[in-house]
Amino acid sequence: MLVGTIKNKLNCGLHALGTGTNNCAFEIKLINGIYAIKRGTLIADADDFDKDYMLDLIQQGTAIPLIEAIGFIDDSADDTIQTTQSGVEIKANLGRYKFTLEYKKGEYFNKAMSSLDSFGAFDILIVDEAGNWLMTENLAGVSKGFKCGMFSAMKTKLNDGSVSTSKSIQFQLLDRAEWDDRLVWFSATETGFSPVDADGLNDILISYNAEPSDTDTTIIIDVVSAADNTTALAGLATANFLVNVDDVVTATTWVESATIPGRYTGTLAALATNEVVDVQLWDATVTPQTNAILVGDVGYQSNKLTATVV
Numbered sequence: 001m002l003v004g005t006i007k008n009k010l011n012c013g014l015h016a017l018g019t020g021t022n023n024c025a026f027e028i029k030l031i032n033g034i035y036a037i038k039r040g041t042l043i044a045d046a047d048d049f050d051k052d053y054m055l056d057l058i059q060q061g062t063a064i065p066l067i068e069a070i071g072f073i074d075d076s077a078d079d080t081i082q083t084t085q086s087g088v089e090i091k092a093n094l095g096r097y098k099f100t101l102e103y104k105k106g107e108y109f110n111k112a113m114s115s116l117d118s119f120g121a122f123d124i125l126i127v128d129e130a131g132n133w134l135m136t137e138n139l140a141g142v143s144k145g146f147k148c149g150m151f152s153a154m155k156t157k158l159n160d161g162s163v164s165t166s167k168s169i170q171f172q173l174l175d176r177a178e179w180d181d182r183l184v185w186f187s188a189t190e191t192g193f194s195p196v197d198a199d200g201l202n203d204i205l206i207s208y209n210a211e212p213s214d215t216d217t218t219i220i221i222d223v224v225s226a227a228d229n230t231t232a233l234a235g236l237a238t239a240n241f242l243v244n245v246d247d248v249v250t251a252t253t254w255v256e257s258a259t260i261p262g263r264y265t266g267t268l269a270a271l272a273t274n275e276v277v278d279v280q281l282w283d284a285t286v287t288p289q290t291n292a293i294l295v296g297d298v299g300y301q302s303n304k305l306t307a308t309v310v
Contacts, residue, residue, distance in 0.1 A: 026185055029128040033067030033101060033195065034171075036122040036151065043135070043143040049186060051193040051297070058198060058299050059283070059292045064116065065200045066169065067127060071102030075170065097146075097179055098172040099126075100154070108203075108227035110167040114153040122148045124171060127195040131188030136178035143184050149174045201292055204233055204302040206279055209263065212309045214273040219243075219252075221279055221305065223262045232262025233300060240293050242282030243268060245275050271309045280304040 035054075041062055047053060057063035077095030084090065103109065116122075123145025126134040137143050154168040173179065188194065203226035212219050225231040234256065243252040243266060250268050257263040271277065281302035283293045292301040 026132075026187065028134065028185075029130040029132065031069070031072045031099065031101070031126060032129040033065070033069050033127050035125040035127070035145070035195070036064045036066065036116065036148070037125060037145050038062045039121060039123055039147070041123060041144065042138070045142070049191055051197050054193075054198040055294060055297060055299065056286075058201060059286065059290065059294055060288075061201075061290070061292065063125075064122075065195070065198055066101065066103070066113070067196050068103075068105075069101040070104050070166065071100075071168070073100040073102075074098075075100055094176045096172055096174065096176055098150075098170065100168050100170045102166050102168040104164060104166045106227070110153075110156055112200075112203075113167060113169055116151060116169075117153045118151050119149055122151055122171075124148045124173065131191075131194040131196075133186040133188075133191065133195065135184050135186075136175075136182045137184050138182075146173045146178050147175050148172065197297070199298060201299040201301045203227060204281060204300045205229060206281070206302050206305040208305065208307055212271050212277050212307055214271065214309060216271045216309070217267060217269070219266045219268070219271075219277065219279070221264050221266070222260075223264060223281075223302075226303070232260075233295075234261040235295065236264065236281075239284070240281055240295075241266070242278075242280055242284075242291075244278040245269075245271070247276075247278075273309055275309045276306060277309060278304055278306050 037057065043049065054063060058065065075098040077098065079091055079095050080093035082090045082092040103113070125145045128134070135143055136146050148171050150170070150172045152170045154170055156167045157163070157165065159165045205224055205226040207222050209220035209222055223233045223236065225233070236254070236256065238252070238254045241252065241254055243250045245268075252266040252268040254264045254266045257265070266279070280291045281293050281300060283290055291304070292299055
């Protein structure tokens with residue numbers, strides 16, 4: 001915009017929005033959770049905002065769902081009002097929005113929340129119990145999450161005999177105007193999917209059933225949930241794995257055991273002593289390639305299992 005048209009120019013409240021009520025009113029329901037998304041992520045008008053869109057963001061590590069909270073508290077600060085000597089009141093400072101969400105999803109989920117503790121790492125999409133999405137838009141009119149400052153995992157509240165164990169997150173939104181002036185909502189009836197339809201990534205632990213040895217042409221691994229070290233991830237195919245030998249991608253054909261779910265045998269070229277073999281989940285069909293895969297609508301990410309051939 002030309003400098004001559006904006007220099008020393010203020011709004012002065014002359015461009016107020018219309019307050020008429022001849023419309024279909026949107027009302028925010030009880031907040032049910034959030035999606036913490038990578039700072040700066042934009043949701044363009046041309047994007048198809050559906051479950052597949054959100055699953056793609058989750059697989060890329062761009063979106064982290066923290067949904068189905070059991071409790072919500074609005075901890076937002078009040079505005080600071082100054083009273084002059086003559087009794088005139090002036091709004092001196094705007095309180096920032098701050099919210100607490102409480103979850104009861106087990107200790108591994110609690111550890112995952114603690115790993116997100118940060119400042120300025122995320123933008124926040126907020127969802128309510130009706131499945132509506134709340135977000136904001138930048139000055140160019142492009143939808144985005146609310147800019148988040150503090151994102152803090154609170155201490156675990158232990159079972160005291162009357163209340164069960166739970167853990168909360170508390171987060172503060174940095175820009176008051178993003179909510180007050182530029183709030184955007186996506187109605188559940190318009191998106192066609194619920195925020196709870198897209199779960200977060202499940203951590204997977206890959207381990208060797210037997211350490212690789214010299215001249216071996218097979219490796220045997222077990223693939224289970226890292227949260228309980230028991231629940232098997234069955235039904236995977238060759239395309240779901242990446243094998244490197246001495247940092248070189250090595251063609252390997254994988255077959256799951258017919259009797260032990262989550263146990264896979266990989267066939268590859270003969271190994272030699274002191275070679276280093278790495279195995280992990282992998283999806284080569286996305287850009288960038290990632291160690292997170294989708295099996296149906298459920299996402300999984302694994303450790304990188306490393307062993308030196310003996």
